[in-house]
Amino acid sequence: MAKESKDFYEELLPWFELKVSEFSVEGYPNIEVRDIYLCFKNFVWKHTVPEHYYQRVFDIVRFNVNQYFDFKSLEAQVYQVSSLDDINFDEFL
Numbered sequence: 001m002a003k004e005s006k007d008f009y010e011e012l013l014p015w016f017e018l019k020v021s022e023f024s025v026e027g028y029p030n031i032e033v034r035d036i037y038l039c040f041k042n043f044v045w046k047h048t049v050p051e052h053y054y055q056r057v058f059d060i061v062r063f064n065v066n067q068y069f070d071f072k073s074l075e076a077q078v079y080q081v082s083s084l085d086d087i088n089f090d091e092f093l
Contacts, residue, residue: 008049008056009037015060016040023065030091031068036060043071 009016016033023031044063050056076087 011053012037012056012060015057019060019063023068026065028065028092031065036063036068039068039071043074 013033016036019036020031020033023029040060040063044059044067045056050059
């Protein structure tokens with residue numbers, strides 16, 4: 001059985017950091033490691049964390065910025081942001 005989702009942060013930290021640096025090169029310097037981790041915990045692996053380490057790494061490597069923004073958009077819908085004035089768009093630039 002797969003490990004609990006809270007256990008994979010430390011072992012996958014280098015891969016999350018690599019993805020953050022990749023996003024920074026693509027023009028998104030404000031995305032942080034914690035953001036990527038929460039995206040995987042609450043969105044990508046919400047129902048099932050891959051059992052093997054290499055499967056988790058593969059998911060992180062093929063993860064792209066569009067998937068991250070899908071998560072952020074869903075998160076905004078779930079938390080019902082009352083207006084666009086409440087969103088800090090500078091975080092995305």
